[in-house]
Amino acid sequence: MTYCISGRPLRRLLVASLTLTAPLALAACATAPAATLADAAPATAQAAAEPAPLSQLVSAVDIPYESFTLDNGLTTIVHTDRKSPLVGVTIYYRVGSKHEPRGRTGFAHLFEHLMFGGSENVPNFDIPLEAAGSTSTNGSTWYDRTNYVETVPTGALDLALFMESDRMGHLLGAVSQDKLDKQRGVVQNEKRQGDNQPYGLVEYKIADGLLPVGHPYRHSTIGSMADLDAAGLADVRKWFIDNYGPNNVVLALAGDIDVATARPKVEKWFGDIPRGPDVTQLAAEPVTLDAPVRETMTDQVPVTRIYRAWTTPSLTQPDSVPLTVGMYVLGGLASSRLDNALVRGEELAVSASASLQQHEQIGFAQIQMDVKPGVDAALAETRFNQVIDELIANGPTEDELTRAATDIVSSQIGALEVVGGFSGKGATLAEGKLYAGNPANYKVELQQLASLTPADVQAAMQRWLTRPSYTLQVVPGERTEDGATMGGWGDEGSVPPPEPDAKQPVPEIAEGPEREFPPVAPVGKLTFPEVKHAALSNGIGVSLARRTAIPKLSMSITFDAGTAADGGDKAGTQSMMMSLLDEGTATRSALDIAIEQERLGAAIGTGTGTDSSSVSMTALTANLAPSLELLADIVRNPAFVPEEVERVKGQRLAAIAQQKASPIGLAQRALGPLIYGDAHPYGSVGAAGETSVIEALTPEMLAAEHGKWLRPDMASITVVGDVTMEELLPALESAFGDWQAPATPQPEKNFAVPVLPPSPxxxxxxxxxxxxxxxxxxxxxxxxxxxxxxxxxxxxxxxxxxxxxxxxxxxxxxxxxxxxxxxxxxxxxxxxxxxxxxxxxxxxxxxxxxxxxxxxxxxxxxxxxxxxxxxxxxxxxxxxxxxxxxxxxxxxxxxxxxxxxxxxxxxxxxxxxxxxxxxxxxxxxxxxxxxxxxxxxxxxxxxxxxxxxxxxxxxxxxxxxxxxxxx
CATH class of the missing domain: 3.30.830.10 (Metalloenzyme, LuxS/M16 peptidase-like)
Known part of the structure; x- marks a missing residue:
């Protein structure tokens, strides 16, 4: 468990990050007897061929809450969700890296590390929580805020609140020079780890190019090495006193809790902590460059990457939602304009994307392209800019807007599963309160999303993306920039660096009264969804665990193959075949497949593990039947069109080059052959494969690989979500029931090859x-x-x-x-x-x-x-x-x-x-x-x-x- 995020993740969508984790729907644990097709009732609502309307999807996103504020200013939001005996505890402090003064960049994040080092009554923050069953015990820092999260069994809620209150009100007496020095070293290694990646210095360059020295959002959250070296105990004390008062806090409790239970607990543990100074809101407006700026940087990278970037409005400004949709259409959807023109169409790039990073006072729009090896970068960039300019000038189509909105709302529905952590309902409510003064701000955004017109998106893009942009081109070569000197205030060349921490002692601080740990209640017997089994008429096994927490389902059709099917001399063949399944079928093009998924709010992906290959799907229950029909076509009828094969081969070769440019990627490629031997099924360089193998693959070879390994007698289907077996089985039968196995024997993987004898x-x-x-x-x-x-x-x-x-x-x-x-x-x-x-x-x-x-x-x-x-x-x-x-x-x-x-x-x-x-x-x-x-x-x-x-x-x-x- 790592408990610190340096602030580099993107806040891409309307609410907190949409990484999905979720509460368990409680059901009696049992393994039900297998059903047969004859037992199944006819399909009901899933038979509809048309996707559910956006208005219906938006109405499904609801996080009811109550709130109260203590006399010391601490605001608490409570959301009740009884599906599982868990409570997500989420605390947001209204202070982040934008509040750091010159000479102390990176300090908000360093302080976050110190908050896990123990308080006056809690010697170690992690040991008691892990022992009590907490997961997601973590923290993160970004420009606007610092947050701390844990998800605990209901009986451990008092423990979590006691510990959070102890470090809020009783921290400084436990912070020593030794703790500061150790966490300083950890943070500096976190910075080195990020800087050491290909393109790892880009974040610094873009911020420097877009914003003037001294702008609160210019310096990175991770900071500069010199500033981290300079931080001392006096800074720790001042930061805590100035920023960590309860009046600067939003506490969200989500899960097996209600406000009547929460209020006395919060008053007990936090009520005696005195108010502190209010965090000062700084002036930090988006900046318009006087003229376009262009820079080139060399780095140890495999392909040329081109970025265009602008500052944009805050996340609560009316243009934020239409800009989000515009960036989706441009480079966020699978069917995006950039993908269609540059990757699938003219094949000038191996990848292209667009994103909107949203913050409390400012945003960053970023569009990027990896130029295809062998293509003239200037030619690719010209077309790249044309695609961007065309969308800005004319706006999206109605269909593009609907697909983007459906994709966003489908993700929001998925986010309703989770109560705690960085992406849970607690974080959504806390961010709404912190940034917009309204815990239900997500509803404001979704309502705006549902009513958007193409003209709204066009107007927002014209207001913000016709301004001068910053362009950065990163080209392969020797790295000449030093990440240790980057990420700071920006005037380091003209102003002497801060003096390193002289480890000066600070006056003793009086510790508060001793506080006792509250007891932790026992947990009950684990419940797990009931698992039912059935079989299609062709013998494919079906397993279903029904969960009704959200109107979605997740499923996988799995085949006994994986990278182990390649053997030592075909590394990458299986994964290349799998990656081409959704690049076109006998009746659908790759673009058709992407568009249809977006209309349905579904997400279909392929994967190649060590022992199995799979095609997975998340789908809205309302759109199950058409989603399954699309899935079946992808699995059963891939076309392996020569042009698509060549394009994907180019992308794969670029991905291998990227892997080799990464130090961790190099290590992962090397270890398998070293410990298993390259003749063993597990001894390959991994799913990415060998360059020579990928280059030699033909459509005919890939079709043969598909016919050999993806067959119904080597398949199983597993489904979890809001559907009954009576609804599911006929829909699966319609999609897969007539799929017959070939007459040839099932292939086998060669595990007779011995592994290398272990030796140092x-x-x-x-x-x-x-x-x-x-x-x-x-x-x-x-x-x-x-x-x-x-x-x-x-x-x-x-x-x-x-x-x-x-x-x-x-x-x-x-x-x-x-x-x-x-x-x-x-x-x-x-x-x-x-x-x-x-x-x-x-x-x-x-x-x-x-x-x-x-x-x-x-x-x-x-x-x-x-x-x-x-x-x-x-x-x-x-x-x-x-x-x-x-x-x-x-x-x-x-x-x-x-x-x-x-x-x-x-x-x-x-x-x-x-x-x-x-x-x-x-x-x-x-x-x-x-x-x-x-x-x-x-x-x-x-x-x-x-x-x-x-x-x-x-x-x-x-x-x-x-x-x-x-x-």
Whole structure:
């Protein structure tokens, strides 16, 4: 668990981020007997061929709430949702990076890190919450606000409120120089991690190009290295006193709670915290450039990327919604103008997009294009600008407007599933209150959306996008900019940098009275949706978990294939075939498919995992029948048109180049062949594939791959959502029932190939100009994913590296500050499992980090077995947070698919609490001793050899070197 976001995610739509997680619809847990087609009733409302009208969809978006304000100014919003015994706790402070003074950029975000380091009565913020079953324990900082979120079992609500109130009212006595220094190191490694990516410095350049020095939105939320070095304890104290008073806070409680219960709890825990100064609202208007500005930057990137950007109005200004729709039509829809003209049409680009980043006082419109290799960039840019100008001049069509609006509203309906976290209903209400003074501001936006005309969109785009723009061209070459010096105030060249933190002591502060932790109530038995089974007339199995939280469903049609079907010499073939399914069928073009999805409010995607290939869909229940008809055509009748194949091949080759430009991408491509061997089905470079394999593929080869692996006798259908089996089965029968298997035998994957014998190796890939090294450790275990009884091993992995409180993360991040995060994992495959560890670390600590990781792994359990706190966290804590794992249709669908792939029963997760309760410390230690030791691991390092070679020699290990071009 990482608890900090640097402020880089985009606020793209009308409310808070639309990443979907959601509450679980409670139902009796059971596995129902299989139905047959004859048992099914005729389809009802789903038989309609026309999509549901936009007005009907908008009316489905509703988040009722009540609110109250304490005498100290703290505003609380309460939304009741009894579908699951969970409460999302969401706190927004009205302060962000725009409030930082010169010389202290990045401080709001650094302070957010410190808020997790413990308060006067809470030594560690994460341990009690995880032990109580909290998930999504996190925080983030952006220009306008800082927020903190956790979703807890209902019985742990008092604990969450106690802890949030303790750091709001009782923080400073617990903040030390040591804590500040450690979190400063973590934040600086977060900055290095972002800067180290291809195009990682673009954010700084665009902000510098659009806004003058001193504008509150100019400097980045992550800040500059010099400013982070300068932050001291006096700054911590001033920031807290000036900004973190309850009168600057919106608290949202959403879920299994009501206002009558919430009010006395909030008064108890927060009522005695005194008001503080009101946060000052700064002047921060959009800026119109005097003339167009153009810059070129070289970077270690595979293709030329061109950006055009403008500042735009605040998210509450009337032009915000029409601009959002205009950017969707231009480059947000699958059928966008840019895609149609530049990617599908004239094939001048491998990708193109447009987005609107919205903030309280300003917005950023950004349009970008990746030029297709071999195409003249100037020619591509001319056409790029023509497409933009055409839409600005003439506006969208009525159909484009309707499709964009339907797509937006469908996403909003999906967002209703979740109560907490960054994207839940609590965040939607809190942001409405914070930015618009109205928790229901989302309704204002949706009503405006439903009434928009093409002329409204045209007028808004003309008002804002005919102004001079900032254009940035990033071209392949040597990186000449230094990210460490970027992101700050902007006058660093003319004003001396701030003095580094001199670690001057600050006066002692009187701590408040001691406060006791409230008890945590027990959790009830986990409930899980009832799973029903049926079969179509051609034998395709159907599984359904009905959930009625929202009028949508999620489904997957899954085939026994995956990247393992490629073998060692066909890497990328299966995923290329899957990616072409929605690029045209016998009766629909790629554009037809994109447009139809948008009209239906559906989203269809293809995926290639290790052991299976799938086509997934989310659809509005009202549009189920036409959505299924489209899905079936994509699955059954791909055309593999030569022109489309060549276009997608070009995009895939560009994606491989992008992967190779990323340090993490290089490590991920290299590890499989190193630990499995390139002849093993799991030993390829991954789903992206090999360049030579992709280049050689023909339409005929892809059609043969489709016929070989995507057949009804190797398929299963799994559905979760608002539909009954009586409604679903006839609709599926109509779409898939007449699909017959070929006479040829089912293909098989070759798992007879032995894996490489595990042996220690240190392999280095040189990546010049890297401020961090990516470390990846891996070995294959003598276990299959389908072997039973591996839960103790999973818990041992949580202890060592899978989680924020794991030993590796606690040591390398929280204690040493050498990384932004480290994670260990056990691969979820049917065949031989792999144990891996991955982390980016600052370059000057590459060898030290390797040695420390090895030390931690060797000590578990030889010198340090699982302790009582760890044991409670990974057993009882996991039991308590299981309901959080099944909040959304997508989460339940993923659980059902995992059960199917690994041969587990439908009620596996219902029985998991009893399995955890039956595991003792000795079993966890034994699993760690047998499977998680580092003595036979491959250690892969991707970094700048000029900075790391001397360090690595000190490890006294033989070193091999691998050329990145070989991958």
């Amino acid at each position: 190796r240190l392999v280095v890939i040189d990546r010049p100009n890297s401020p961090q090294s990516v470390l990846m450790f891996g070995r294959v275990l003598p276990l299959l994913g389908t072997d039973k009884g591996q839960e103790a091993l999973e818990l041992a992995n949580e202890v060592i590296g899978n989680g924020f409180l794991s030993r590796l993360n606690s040591d390398l991040r929280e204690d040493k500050g050498w990384t932004y995060g480290i994670r260990s994992s056990l691969s979820g495959v049917q065949g031989p499992r792999a144990f891996t560890v991955i982390t980016p670390v600052q370059s000057d600590r590459t060898a030290d980090s390797i040695a420390l990781i090895l030390k931690n792994m060797k000590e578990f359990p030889a010198e340090k077995g699982v302790d009582e706190t760890e044991m409670q966290r990974v057993t009882d804590g996991n039991i308590r947070n299981l309901p959080n794992s099944f909040q959304t249709n997508g989460q339940v669908l993923g659980a059902l698919l995992d059960n199917q792939e690994l041969g587990r029963p439908d009620d596996y997760y219902v029985n998991l609490p009893d399995i955890y309760r039956g595991i003792d410390a000795g079993q966890i230690d034994m699993a760690a001793a047998e499977y998680l030791q580092p003595d036979r691991m491959v250690i892969l390092v991707v970094g700048d050899r000029s900075q790391i070679d001397e360090q690595l020699k000190g490890l006294d290990m033989p070193i091999e070197y691998m050329d990145a071009s070989e991958l």
